Amino acid sequence: MREDRDVAGRPGPTRTQDAEGTRRNILDVATEEFAGKGYSGGRIDEIAARTNTSKRMIYYYFRDKEGLYLAVLEEAYRRIRTIENTLDLEHLEPEEALKALVGFTFDYQNENQDFIRLVMVENIHHGEHLKKSRAIHDVNATVIDKIKGLYQRGVAAGVFRKGIDPIDIHMSISALCFFNVSNRATFSLIFERDMDSARALAKRRAIVVDTILRYVRG
Amino acid sequence: MREDRDVAGRPGPTRTQDAEGTRRNILDVATEEFAGKGYSGGRIDEIAARTNTSKRMIYYYFRDKEGLYLAVLEEAYRRIRTIENTLDLEHLEPEEALKALVGFTFDYQNENQDFIRLVMVENIHHGEHLKKSRAIHDVNATVIDKIKGLYQRGVAAGVFRKGIDPIDIHMSISALCFFNVSNRATFSLIFERDMDSARALAKRRAIVVDTILRYVRG
DNA sequence: TTGACTGAACTAACTAGTTCGTACATTGCT
DNA sequence: AGCAATGTACGAACTAGTTAGTTCAGTCAA
Numbered sequence: 001m002r003e004d005r006d007v008a009g010r011p012g013p014t015r016t017q018d019a020e021g022t023r024r025n026i027l028d029v030a031t032e033e034f035a036g037k038g039y040s041g042g043r044i045d046e047i048a049a050r051t052n053t054s055k056r057m058i059y060y061y062f063r064d065k066e067g068l069y070l071a072v073l074e075e076a077y078r079r080i081r082t083i084e085n086t087l088d089l090e091h092l093e094p095e096e097a098l099k100a101l102v103g104f105t106f107d108y109q110n111e112n113q114d115f116i117r118l119v120m121v122e123n124i125h126h127g128e129h130l131k132k133s134r135a136i137h138d139v140n141a142t143v144i145d146k147i148k149g150l151y152q153r154g155v156a157a158g159v160f161r162k163g164i165d166p167i168d169i170h171m172s173i174s175a176l177c178f179f180n181v182s183n184r185a186t187f188s189l190i191f192e193r194d195m196d197s198a199r200a201l202a203k204r205r206a207i208v209v210d211t212i213l214r215y216v217r218g
Numbered sequence: 219m220r221e222d223r224d225v226a227g228r229p230g231p232t233r234t235q236d237a238e239g240t241r242r243n244i245l246d247v248a249t250e251e252f253a254g255k256g257y258s259g260g261r262i263d264e265i266a267a268r269t270n271t272s273k274r275m276i277y278y279y280f281r282d283k284e285g286l287y288l289a290v291l292e293e294a295y296r297r298i299r300t301i302e303n304t305l306d307l308e309h310l311e312p313e314e315a316l317k318a319l320v321g322f323t324f325d326y327q328n329e330n331q332d333f334i335r336l337v338m339v340e341n342i343h344h345g346e347h348l349k350k351s352r353a354i355h356d357v358n359a360t361v362i363d364k365i366k367g368l369y370q371r372g373v374a375a376g377v378f379r380k381g382i383d384p385i386d387i388h389m390s391i392s393a394l395c396f397f398n399v400s401n402r403a404t405f406s407l408i409f410e411r412d413m414d415s416a417r418a419l420a421k422r423r424a425i426v427v428d429t430i431l432r433y434v435r436g
Numbered sequence: 437t438t439g440a441c442t443g444a445a446c447t448a449a450c451t452a453g454t455t456c457g458t459a460c461a462t463t464g465c466t
Numbered sequence: 467a468g469c470a471a472t473g474t475a476c477g478a479a480c481t482a483g484t485t486a487g488t489t490c491a492g493t494c495a496a
Contacts, residue, residue, distance in 0.1 A: 041256070044453085059454085060475075178393070183341055190354060210433070240441085261485075
């Protein structure tokens with residue numbers, strides 16, 4: 001039973017009228033479902049069953065399966081952008097800043113496997129849903145600007161070599177971090193390699209950071 | 219209409235009795251379908267329609283949807299292993315050999331996007347189908363042995379530094395090459411970047427080779 | 437004549453999306 | 467304040483279309 005009044009005693013959302021909570025609840029369950037089974041494999045009935053609300057509400061708030069999936073995708077991108085924005089790299093020396101950024105990316109992607117899996121799913125579908133999203137280009141600027149800034153400081157300080165495109169740096173960071181999550185199932189199976197343990201992750205993290213640093217150093 | 223006789227004029231498989239050809243044909247169409255739409259998104263009826271044969275034959279040869287998918291997956295892995303085996307790196311200097319291997323991997327993965335996409339699909343499904351395959355561990359040995367051999371030669375020659383695990387080298391190569399195909403849709407969309415043109419591919423290929431070389435050099 | 441191979445039509449289960457009916461809350465009117 | 471009208475939030479059962487898998491009566495080559 002939810003409360004009829006919020007802490008401040010305002011009328012607020014009541015038991016049956018908590019629109020935002022219901023939306024959130026559906027979105028959370030749907031994120032798990034689509035990340036776990038893909039878009040085609042994800043089942044609306046399954047999502048509805050694990051929700052506090054009903055199937056009717058899914059269609060009420062999100063129109064159809066695709067609308068729900070797109071909302072899930074946008075929310076996932078929104079979340080990572082928000083967190084990326086809190087990263088303060090300006091006060092660090094270029095090398096340290098880059099290390100921090102790569103390490104953060106590695107950790108974030110490892111801790112948010114649902115996000116990685118949603119991106120995989122979207123790529124399987126050739127990005128056709130993402131194309132319909134207007135809100136997506138905002139994700140762009142942030143990371144690239146951060147890398148660009150720190151790279152230029154590094155070049156000016158003589159620690160990084162010239163002529164590298166910041167987008168290529170970002171692509172390499174993404175690739176190395178992403179793969180560790182996205183291909184864990186098949187890679188660990190074929191090469192009989194532990195990729196889950198804290199030990200294995202720490203080791204791999206160090207290698208990824210090192211790989212990027214060696215690439216940009218002058 | 220297929221020919222009743224092969225080029226050599228031997229009785230060979232005839233129009234209606236070409237079991238191996240029929241299997242191949244189904245497998246080829248199914249590879250495209252599953253690579254294009256994923257396992258759940260792939261449709262048996264769709265595959266049947268694009269085949270020279272009928273839906274009945276799919277079940278005749280592959281038992282069920284999962285059997286067909288698994289056959290597709292195993293065939294894809296078999297193909298890459300076969301090609302990798304033809305790579306002759308022993309006669310090259312360690313650095314050149316590694317460059318050749320990375321370049322080959324980049325090119326192969328770019329030219330065989332269906333393979334990449336099947337691996338993505340399998341990872342979305344947590345590798346549950348691959349687990350059922352007995353034939354898979356053979357894929358292992360080849361690549362790792364090649365890298366191990368060339369790496370040790372490089373260390374002995376003093377051009378590569380000590381203490382690197384060959385599997386980590388392979389993982390980094392795979393990650394950098396894989397990402398370029400697997401995430402092309404979303405990445406090029408978000409960062410408005412051309413990743414398809416021959417020019418863009420050549421540039422990226424050089425960066426990937428360079429990244430790996432810089433990582434192992436002493 | 438035999439047996440590998442084939443196709444059209446069918447079925448049972450599933451799945452996205454809808455219908456209809458209800459409870460509650462808010463706003464505007466008196 | 468009290469009442470009516472309107473809009474928001476919700477659930478159970480239903481529908482129409484789809485999809486994996488089957489049946490069965492055959493065809494064709496050897």
